[in-house]
Amino acid sequence: WYQRRVREAVVSTQSTGLPVRILGSGVRILEMFHGRSWSFKDIALSCIGRLLEYFLAKENKRVTLLVSTTGDTGSAAIESVRGLPSVHLITMFPEGMVSAVQEKLMTSALDTNVHVCSVQGTGDDIDKFMKSVFVDAEFAKSHNLGSVNSINWARIMLQVVHYFYSYLRLSDDECLDEVDIIVPTGGCGNITAGILARMMGLPIRLRCAVNANDVVHRMLSKGQLAVAECLSTIAPAMDIQVPYNVERIWYLVTNKNTTLVADLMREFESSHTLTLPPSLVSQLNCHILSSASATNEDIRSCIRKVWNEDKYLICPHTATGMHLFLGNSTSPLPPSKTIILATASVMKFEEAVVSAGVDFPDFEEVKELGTRETRCSVMRKGEDWEQVLRDKICEISIQG
Numbered sequence: 001w002y003q004r005r006v007r008e009a010v011v012s013t014q015s016t017g018l019p020v021r022i023l024g025s026g027v028r029i030l031e032m033f034h035g036r037s038w039s040f041k042d043i044a045l046s047c048i049g050r051l052l053e054y055f056l057a058k059e060n061k062r063v064t065l066l067v068s069t070t071g072d073t074g075s076a077a078i079e080s081v082r083g084l085p086s087v088h089l090i091t092m093f094p095e096g097m098v099s100a101v102q103e104k105l106m107t108s109a110l111d112t113n114v115h116v117c118s119v120q121g122t123g124d125d126i127d128k129f130m131k132s133v134f135v136d137a138e139f140a141k142s143h144n145l146g147s148v149n150s151i152n153w154a155r156i157m158l159q160v161v162h163y164f165y166s167y168l169r170l171s172d173d174e175c176l177d178e179v180d181i182i183v184p185t186g187g188c189g190n191i192t193a194g195i196l197a198r199m200m201g202l203p204i205r206l207r208c209a210v211n212a213n214d215v216v217h218r219m220l221s222k223g224q225l226a227v228a229e230c231l232s233t234i235a236p237a238m239d240i241q242v243p244y245n246v247e248r249i250w251y252l253v254t255n256k257n258t259t260l261v262a263d264l265m266r267e268f269e270s271s272h273t274l275t276l277p278p279s280l281v282s283q284l285n286c287h288i289l290s291s292a293s294a295t296n297e298d299i300r301s302c303i304r305k306v307w308n309e310d311k312y313l314i315c316p317h318t319a320t321g322m323h324l325f326l327g328n329s330t331s332p333l334p335p336s337k338t339i340i341l342a343t344a345s346v347m348k349f350e351e352a353v354v355s356a357g358v359d360f361p362d363f364e365e366v367k368e369l370g371t372r373e374t375r376c377s378v379m380r381k382g383e384d385w386e387q388v389l390r391d392k393i394c395e396i397s398i399q400g
Contacts, residue, residue, distance in 0.1 A: 020169050021342075023310045026335030027325055029318065029342050030166055037105055038345035038365075040190075041076035044158035048148055049080030049087075056086040063146045064396055066389070067091045068130050070123035070186065071098045071237030072344055074116070075105035077148045082111040088396045090115045090389070092126045095378070097232050097239060101348040101366060108372035115392065120381040122230040124242050129386040139390070143397050150189025150245055159193035160200070162341070167202055170339050180289075180338040182207040182321040185216055186238035188245035190341070195252055195287045206288045207333075209320040211235040214293035216243055221291060223281040226273040234296050234352040235316035237344065253283040292324035299323065300356035307358045316352040318342040 021029040035042020056063060065087060067077045074091040081087045091106055095118040106116045119126050134140050134147070150156060163181065170179050183191050185208045194206045210217050211233045219225045230241045250261045260280075268274040276284075294302070302319040305326075306312055314322060321340040325333055346353060350360045379385045 018165065018169070020339075021312060023306065023312065025309075027322075027333075028170060028335075028339040029312075029314070030169065030339050031342050032162065033315075033342060033345040035076070036079040037072065037075035038347055039072035039076050040162070040341065040343045041072050042079060043162070044155050045073075045076045045080040045148055047158055048152070048154050049084065051154070052081065052087060052146075053084050061144060062086045062088070063144050064088045064090065064393055065146050065148055066130050066133065066393075067147060067149055068123060068126040069093045069098075069106075069149075069237075070239045071102045071348075073149060073237075075102065075109075078106060078109045078111075078114050078116075080148065082109055082114055084113060088113045088115065090117065090392060090396075092117045092119050092130070092379070092389075094118075094123050094126065094239075095120050097122065098236050099348050099351060101350070101369065102236070104369050104372065104374065105348075107374035107376040108369065110373060110375055115396070116376045117379055117392075118376055119379040119385060121379075121385070123240055124227075124230050125385070127242060127244060129389060132386050133389055133393070139393075143393050145393070150187055150192070156189055156193050156196070156245075156248070159190055160197045162190075163194050163197035163202055163204060166339050166341070167204055170337065178203045178205055178337070180205045180207055180333050182209055182324050182338065182340045184209050184235075184238065184317040184321050184341060184343050186210075186240045186243065188216060188243040188249060190343075191288065192245045192248050192252070195249060198287055199252065207321075207324055208288050208291040209324040210291065210293050211238045211299065211316075211320055212293065212295050213239050213241055215241050216246075217291045217293040219246065219276065220281075220284055220288055223276040223278065224274070225268060225276065233316075234299055234349070234355060235294075235320055237317055238320070249284070250280065253287055254280060290324070290328070292320075292327050294320040294323040296355075299352065302326065303353060303356040304358055307356075313346040313353065313358070313361075314342065315344045315346045315349050317344055 019031045032040035067074055074093055081089050166181055167179055181204050183194055185191050191208055198204055208216060212231050227241050230239055233239055247265055254260055299316045299319040302322040306314050347363045347366050353360045379388050
């Protein structure tokens with residue numbers, strides 16, 4: 001019975017297919033956003049939700065999941081666990097730093113096991129106090145805390161499959177020597193999965209696209225990791241200054257050099273700035289061949305260009321990938337062997353599309369979403385956010 005449930009968990013993964021759109025330039029767009037929250041994260045998280053249900057039922061346990069989101073993870077996590085009797089989910093997002101549709105997808109979830117909070121701070125602020133709660137091992141164990149952010153290894157493991165699928169869709173009946181995969185990047189979970197796929201022998205060249213919060217681009221191009229002010233951009237899911245998966249990436253590319261990684265992380269966490277050893281930068285660049293940072297205007301320009309030339313709307317995160325593709329003028333990527341991962345549906349980003357000078361269609365799904373009731377609590381500036389979170393966790397545990 002249990003083995004059957006595990007198989008069912010994998011088979012029931014949310015996806016109505018991952019279509020490939022070929023643009024006039026020849027570059028491929030892999031549409032990964034056809035799940036219930038219109039994000040690529042639905043694919044892995046829907047499977048995790050079913051696996052959680054299986055293992056919790058097997059061990060007669062409950063879990064409280066904590067999720068920090070700057071856009072897409074929150075609603076995908078909600079859709080993966082809503083209504084599950086053994087799971088409570090606390091989702092926290094930075095107030096005013098997600099799109100209106102992203103927020104509505106979260107706050108319209110009225111299930112009793114879903115708790116949505118807006119925080120009057122940044123996504124990095126949320127990551128910091130959420131991490132402090134997890135670091136308190138006794139508290140985390142007593143309340144059986146977990147997370148489905150990409151700090152959860154299962155997310156990374158499941159996302160490895162995306163890369164094999166992308167390669168096979170691009171190569172069709174013939175196995176290409178190598179293909180280029182452009183990955184819009186925030187917390188570096190997806191690019192970590194890409195590195196793992198490459199290490200497993202998949203012939204891919206990874207390219208990393210970011211928005212104006214360019215900490216990952218600076219790390220890859222200059223060997224500098226430094227925390228700056230987190231900017232609010234029109235690609236909000238990537239508004240991150242502390243990409244928490246870089247520790248995993250360093251571990252992988254240094255052949256599991258735990259001593260080096262631990263030393264680097266201690267220095268970075270104490271000073272918030274770090275110069276990477278040249279050998280590590282070289283190892284990173286063996287796996288991630290290039291990166292690019294897109295400003296808001298770069299993103300608007302790409303949305304506009306793709307619409308004008310192909311009558312195809314891309315979301316602002318996908319537009320960062322298009323910016324990288326178009327920006328390789330001195331060493332252009334071969335379009336027929338290049339695929340951009342389209343990580344979210346444009347339906348979530350009316351503000352970005354309109355600001356690019358493109359008319360936004362009347363999506364029936366968005367209209368229906370606008371009619372839903374909402375519920376959301378607020379963590380206000382000046383409050384002890386960590387204590388507010390701890391109090392909420394305790395309240396959930398008491399309720400059972």
